[in-house]
Every structure is written in C-alpha cells, then in structure tokens.
Amino acid sequence: MENRVIKIGIAGLGTVGSGVLNLLKKNNEEISKRSGFEIKIECISASDKTKKRDCDISGLRFYSDPLEMIDKESIDILVELIGGETTAKDLVIKALKNNIHVVSANKALVALHGNEISKISNHNNSDIYYEASVAGAVPIIRIIRESLNANDINWIAGIINGTTNYILTEMLKSKKDFNMVLKEAQDLGYAEADPSFDVGGIDAAHKLTILSSLCFGIPLDFNSIHVEGIEDIELDDLNYARELGYSIKHLAIGRKNKDGIELRVHSCLIPEKRLLANVDGVKNAVVVSSDAAGPTLYYGAGAGSLATASSVASDIIDIGRKIISKSSNSIPFLSYHNDELKNKRILDINEIVSRYYLRIRVTNKPGVLADITKIFGKKSISIESILQKEDLINDTNVPIVLVTHEVLEKNIIDALKDIENLEVVKGKIVKIRIEELDS
Amino acid sequence: MENRVIKIGIAGLGTVGSGVLNLLKKNNEEISKRSGFEIKIECISASDKTKKRDCDISGLRFYSDPLEMIDKESIDILVELIGGETTAKDLVIKALKNNIHVVSANKALVALHGNEISKISNHNNSDIYYEASVAGAVPIIRIIRESLNANDINWIAGIINGTTNYILTEMLKSKKDFNMVLKEAQDLGYAEADPSFDVGGIDAAHKLTILSSLCFGIPLDFNSIHVEGIEDIELDDLNYARELGYSIKHLAIGRKNKDGIELRVHSCLIPEKRLLANVDGVKNAVVVSSDAAGPTLYYGAGAGSLATASSVASDIIDIGRKIISKSSNSIPFLSYHNDELKNKRILDINEIVSRYYLRIRVTNKPGVLADITKIFGKKSISIESILQKEDLINDTNVPIVLVTHEVLEKNIIDALKDIENLEVVKGKIVKIRIEELDS
Numbered sequence: 001m002e003n004r005v006i007k008i009g010i011a012g013l014g015t016v017g018s019g020v021l022n023l024l025k026k027n028n029e030e031i032s033k034r035s036g037f038e039i040k041i042e043c044i045s046a047s048d049k050t051k052k053r054d055c056d057i058s059g060l061r062f063y064s065d066p067l068e069m070i071d072k073e074s075i076d077i078l079v080e081l082i083g084g085e086t087t088a089k090d091l092v093i094k095a096l097k098n099n100i101h102v103v104s105a106n107k108a109l110v111a112l113h114g115n116e117i118s119k120i121s122n123h124n125n126s127d128i129y130y131e132a133s134v135a136g137a138v139p140i141i142r143i144i145r146e147s148l149n150a151n152d153i154n155w156i157a158g159i160i161n162g163t164t165n166y167i168l169t170e171m172l173k174s175k176k177d178f179n180m181v182l183k184e185a186q187d188l189g190y191a192e193a194d195p196s197f198d199v200g201g202i203d204a205a206h207k208l209t210i211l212s213s214l215c216f217g218i219p220l221d222f223n224s225i226h227v228e229g230i231e232d233i234e235l236d237d238l239n240y241a242r243e244l245g246y247s248i249k250h251l252a253i254g255r256k257n258k259d260g261i262e263l264r265v266h267s268c269l270i271p272e273k274r275l276l277a278n279v280d281g282v283k284n285a286v287v288v289s290s291d292a293a294g295p296t297l298y299y300g301a302g303a304g305s306l307a308t309a310s311s312v313a314s315d316i317i318d319i320g321r322k323i324i325s326k327s328s329n330s331i332p333f334l335s336y337h338n339d340e341l342k343n344k345r346i347l348d349i350n351e352i353v354s355r356y357y358l359r360i361r362v363t364n365k366p367g368v369l370a371d372i373t374k375i376f377g378k379k380s381i382s383i384e385s386i387l388q389k390e391d392l393i394n395d396t397n398v399p400i401v402l403v404t405h406e407v408l409e410k411n412i413i414d415a416l417k418d419i420e421n422l423e424v425v426k427g428k429i430v431k432i433r434i435e436e437l438d439s
Numbered sequence: 440m441e442n443r444v445i446k447i448g449i450a451g452l453g454t455v456g457s458g459v460l461n462l463l464k465k466n467n468e469e470i471s472k473r474s475g476f477e478i479k480i481e482c483i484s485a486s487d488k489t490k491k492r493d494c495d496i497s498g499l500r501f502y503s504d505p506l507e508m509i510d511k512e513s514i515d516i517l518v519e520l521i522g523g524e525t526t527a528k529d530l531v532i533k534a535l536k537n538n539i540h541v542v543s544a545n546k547a548l549v550a551l552h553g554n555e556i557s558k559i560s561n562h563n564n565s566d567i568y569y570e571a572s573v574a575g576a577v578p579i580i581r582i583i584r585e586s587l588n589a590n591d592i593n594w595i596a597g598i599i600n601g602t603t604n605y606i607l608t609e610m611l612k613s614k615k616d617f618n619m620v621l622k623e624a625q626d627l628g629y630a631e632a633d634p635s636f637d638v639g640g641i642d643a644a645h646k647l648t649i650l651s652s653l654c655f656g657i658p659l660d661f662n663s664i665h666v667e668g669i670e671d672i673e674l675d676d677l678n679y680a681r682e683l684g685y686s687i688k689h690l691a692i693g694r695k696n697k698d699g700i701e702l703r704v705h706s707c708l709i710p711e712k713r714l715l716a717n718v719d720g721v722k723n724a725v726v727v728s729s730d731a732a733g734p735t736l737y738y739g740a741g742a743g744s745l746a747t748a749s750s751v752a753s754d755i756i757d758i759g760r761k762i763i764s765k766s767s768n769s770i771p772f773l774s775y776h777n778d779e780l781k782n783k784r785i786l787d788i789n790e791i792v793s794r795y796y797l798r799i800r801v802t803n804k805p806g807v808l809a810d811i812t813k814i815f816g817k818k819s820i821s822i823e824s825i826l827q828k829e830d831l832i833n834d835t836n837v838p839i840v841l842v843t844h845e846v847l848e849k850n851i852i853d854a855l856k857d858i859e860n861l862e863v864v865k866g867k868i869v870k871i872r873i874e875e876l877d878s
Contacts, residue, residue: 019731023589023731024589026591026730027589027590027591027730027731030589030590030591031588031589033656033775033776033779034584034588034771034774034775034776034779035588036771036776131586137731137732137733137735138735139582139585139586139587142581142582142585142586143578143581143582145473146578146581146585146753146756146757147570147578147581147750147753148578148749148753149470149473149474149752149753149756150462150463150466150469150470150748150749150752150753150755150756151466151469151749152465152466152469217472273717275714275717275718275738278712278714278717279714285736290749291465291466291745292458292462292466292576292745292746292748292749292752293576293739293740293745293746293749293750294576294739294740294743294745294746295739295740296576296577296737296738296739296740297724297736297737297738297739298735298736298737298738299714299735299736299737299738300732300733300734300735300736301732301733301734301735304733306730306731306732306733307731307732307733309589309731310587310589310590310729310731310732311586311732313588313589313731314585314586314587314588314589316589317585317588317589318585321766321769321770322764322766322769324769325764325765325766325769326764326765326766327760327761327764327765327766327769330760330761330763330764330766331760332473332475335473336472336473337472337473337475340472340473
C-alpha cells in the first residue's frame, strides 16, 4: 500500500470539532487500512486556545483566525465546523478558491449559500462535501447522491431534528406538557438556550432545503419551504392521536405531485405501524420513496460529538481518495450537475391536499356539532371520524376531535376561520395534517 | 456537460436483468443529469433469445454465450446477472482480465469466490461492484465501505432474507403453520420451488459472509458461519414470544467480542420495541452498531426486479464516474485494502453467550418442573421467567416455556441433552436465542 498522507486543518473546536479530533486519533489505524492513506491533522482554529476541551490539541498549530490558517498552511482539506453563515462562508469560499477541498457540517451555510458555493467549487475543481449537515451519523446525502441516483424520487419524509422528536416522545412518555419537557431537554443539553431554531422548525427546514434539492433537481431555496414548529402540540393531541392509531411526529416532507413540488416542515399524524412512527427520542430517520427502489429508510443518531464526526470523517476519506486518484468534482454538489438544476413550481401550502386531525374546544351545548359540521359541509369537507371527549370538570370547555377525509388545505383554513367565529367555539382550533406515508 | 458514453453489456435477463434494462431505459435522462454521461446498453446475453420477457431487447446485439460477448464486444462494464458459480465465475474473471469492469448481483459468487476475484480485480485495475448482492435496494455495501469507514464496527444484525421474514410474519398474522405459509409464499413467488436455500439460512449466510468481511476486515469465509433455518419455528413459539414482549426474526449476526468474532444466522427473539422487530414481510433491514456512529439502521426492499436494478444501476454509475475520472480501484473490494485483511478468530457457536427461549413439551405430572430446573441448576443456568401453559385437551403433552439468563451455549446444549432424556419430556426441545440488540 502506498504511504500517502492527506493533510487537514480543522476550523471550529466545539462538540463536533472535538469529536472529529478524537475519532481521527482513536481510529487512525483502522481508517488507514480502509483508505490506504494517513489522515494527518496539521492545524486547528478556534476563538480561544485556552478553553477547556474534550480533546487533546497539543502538537497542532493553532490559529485564532481561520482565514489566516488557510493563508499560511499547506493543507489538502479544510474541515469547517464553525457553523453560522458569516466567518464560515468567507472561510469556505476562500479555501475553495485556494484549491483546498472542504468538508463542512454546516447546514445553514449549504442551505442558504450552497448555490453560490457550488459554482465556486466547480470553477476551482475543489470539492465541498457536507454529509454531516443532515441527520448526523445517517449517510443520507451519500445515499441520495450515489445510491439512489438511478431513481426518480417521488417523496421524502424525515425526522431530521432530534430536539423536536425528543420533546414529542417525552411529552407522551412522561405525560408532561411542552414547556416542562422543553426545560428538561435544555437541562440535558438536547435543546439550546434559545430553542426557537429547533422547535420552530427552522433547523429542519434548512435540512429539507438540502434534501429536496438533491432529490428533485432544484436549486437550493430555503424560502420556498412552508415551516411550522411543534409549539402548538399539546399532550392531549398526542393522546388522542394514539387513540386513533397514530403517532405525532415533526416531519420534513418533500413530494412531487402532478402540479409541482410540496416542501413543508410541520407536525403530522402518521400511522403507528410505520417505522417512522417508532423512531423515538433524539434519533433521526429519513424515508425516501422512489420509482425503482421503492420506500427505503435510514435511521440513526441525528447529533452528538462522535456520531456527527463519523460523517465528517467519511467525507474526509472520500475527498482524500479523490485527491489521490485525481478525480475531484466527480460527484455533483447537489446530486444533479449544476446546469441540470431547474427551478420547478413549488406549491403553496394552500394548494396541498391532505387529511386533517382537528381539535376544537367548545361549550357543550346541544347543536354545537351540527353548527360545526354545517360549515364543513359548505366547504365540501367530509368527516371521517369524530371523538367527542367528555370533560368531567368543565362543561364549558370540551374538546371535539375530528378526522377529515382528503381536502384542499385552503378549504380547511377557510372552514376553520368560520368555525372559530362561532360563539360556542373557544380559542384556536388545533389542526394537524395526517400523512399516511404509504408507497 | 461532457457528452460521454459508458458502454455496457448485460449477461442474464431474468428478473433482475429485465429490471436493469427497463430502469436504464425509463430513467435514462434523469441518470444523465446526475452522472454527466449516457449509459448505453450495447449487447445482452441469455440462454434463449426467443423467451418471452418483461423487457424490450430489440436493437441490442444478442449472444447466447456470454463469454463470446466479452470477446467480441468493446464494452466498458459487464453487468453479470446470471447468478450461480460456474459460468458467472468464468465470465467475471475473463472480463476483469480483459480490463472490463464488472457489476454483479451475485452473492454466492462474491461470498464463495470473492477473495480470488478481488486479487484479479486489483491486478488488472478493473473494478467489480456488487451492491445488489445484499439486501436488494438497500445500499448497505456502499454504506459500510464509504460512509461508516471511520468507525470501528462492533456488531451487525440484519433481516437479509425476504422469504424467511415473509414466512415468519405471515405465520403470526394468519395463525398458520410453517408449511402452509411456505406453500402460499411459493404460489406468490416469494419462495423458490426448492426453498431450502432461503428457509435453511444459506442465502442469508452468503450475505453475512460478505457483510462480515466488510465490517471486520476478515477474508471472505462462508464456512466460518453457523447456520440455522426457520423450519423448526412453530406458530406457538411466535405467540409465546409475543406474550413475553418479543418478536421472532431470522437474523444474520456478526459481532466482535473480547475472544473473537461471532458469525451466525438463526432465528432470534428480539424485543418488540426495536425497529428490526417491526420489519415485516419481504422487507430487509440491517443494523450496524459502531463506535462513533452508534447504531444505524437501513431498511428497504430486499428483492424485486426494479428494486435490485436500482442497486445495480448505482454501481454502473459509480464505475462510469471512475472510468471517466480514471480513478478505478479507489474503493477496496472488501472495504479494507487486500493486504490489510486479516484472519481473526471466529468463535464456535458453543462459545457464544446468550439468553435463551426454550419450549419443552412434558407430561403434566407433579415434580416435572423440579426435575428440569435441577438439571439447569447443575449447569449453572439460571431461569429468568417461566410460562406454564395449560393444555385443555391433552395432559400428556403440555408446553413449558422458559427464558434463561445469559449462559454459555455449550452449557445450554449439555443441559438440554439431559432434559430431553427425562421420561416426562416429549420430543425435541425448541431453543431460540434472545438478542437484545442494544448498543
């Protein structure tokens, strides 16, 4: 075997950066046996050299400015683990322009600036790989780009934010409400101090931006995604869903239909027999349904120091192989070659057709249900089933749970507006889409 | 984009061969947009040209002898879909020696002759890819070779034979016995006329031979695998297992432990909350548990014309890219570079430690249980739980179901021999290993 060395520099030494350092050290020999080369960390960059870390940085040249590191060092691959869109973007672009290949775990960077970065990467024949940006240890990027690439992909649905999935799982398990579980998740380190990015669905939407481009051959466009979080899900909804044979999961969904492409991040009821319904806690899973392979599912840790490092390291090995065999830029950044990416019509959320779970709080008076169903009738919405729950304590605030047949989202929104205006209806109606996820 | 053409020849036009022809035709344009080249089928080979097939072979040069095809045609990639070990082996070796790359779906060929084929491939700088040989549409080979390659893999467990999984699923669902469901599976085309290869575990063992080499860096060695089928599983066992909170699945398991590597194919009880326990029917799924990524799971269609073709086509695209970028032989055939493959100690089945489910048929007399538990005591086997079932019809043939704590397989086998010799015990004791599959 040739005694080749691939020299890397790592920018950012947080959870993932430390994990990469530790993993490359621990499995150095094992990796060489497979790759045929040695990965040598030459230099690192972080804002504070003296900060206590879970990794050993002795013997590595240290830079507090990653841009300076790129200028001064002669490395083959830059590993960008800073996150965010400012320094990280400048750094990645500078590296690619200097013919340094890049591995990044930065979903915001790829989702929001990937179109630009892809062109720079092509122009300079420098690769940028980003497996760790979606679903942590689960190699979903490689699977779509390199394994399902002879398929016409019909839809993709994923649990790709561990925080939201943890919260929904724990609410049902421990019978606690959203805010209590969120607090616990923050204490456990599963949720950030400012959780809005995760529980509001933005993080999942960044990831769906990437996945939908890879699946459907469209340029990255974060703004085309309809985003809802999990803040409105109550423990009651989780319980009623279960009674109906469903689990509530926060999903990222991309789907081709005859009129265009649906791209949406929101909570859904999914049949409890589906594997996705059984993906609990901080785990991630993605289903890809395509014409030849049919539905396939990929499951694993969506975050964590070593789990994310596993994906970062596989990208380093892949680029290392391409450096040695002089075959860079052989896999297109967004699965499709740049000039084959086409804008396609993205449906507005009003245009989608779905079944709906609805929870309506009413004053328990005769004729309430008749008033409500009359409005549904007017909008051609037919009801599949009704769970009327008695509230033993309070007759003025009783939940009615309804499941509709398939209907246009716009019609549901219109109907709910009218129903919310009824005097007997209290507060906002909870509306959760139902996804059968069959193929 | 460059206008490159990759020329292929397909040998074997059965279910998979037809699927590859149909898929490459249907998604030809989509594939080009991703790969940057056109895949052109130049020629095909099958024993009978006039046979009615589900694909259009007009315009393709036809050979009844695939070896002749290799000699006469100028192709970049041979797609070997003949199966078996005789012609297929000669053909693949001839192609590699003629510097023609190979894509094969032939698990027996890889499992039994892969060590030899790998050397020929290396020596001639010709690639052989075989994604479709294990788990159909699920890209498990690529995932291990290219995505989990920075990990130390601890264990792998998979449902990798659709026929056995279909039979076990159907037995429980329709409350029928093994032979009835096998007959139905044969009528549906899910089982072969001679089912021994599938239900006896040989097919799964071929696939485990391949997976264990990829995971643990050992040369392919089919004979090192302990193989049991599903013929002895009765409907009663499926029901009792469920009562105990388990599903029975036929698994292929590879596991490193401190003394060596366990390689075994057999039925197991697995906790019903595990995703693997919920993989039903003809589907396949593989869990890989490794030090960095943790447990990851990959699920999908294990067989079928287009599903298998999806994997074959991804290999063609991959090799096509390597031909164009002149980077062949950059991924080692068995994940580890050939000179890094090392024979490691494979444990005998007697040396493994497991929990066991046991079903013992006895004559219902006072003291029966005492006689049995005394023998377990002598062999230091402790019992975790007992289900004693009353048989209302027949007091001379009553089942006792036992679950043991962890114990050496040898001790269980010794104990069961002694217990089967008791006069009150009727027939052979059913013994099924219990796998927790936690990480």
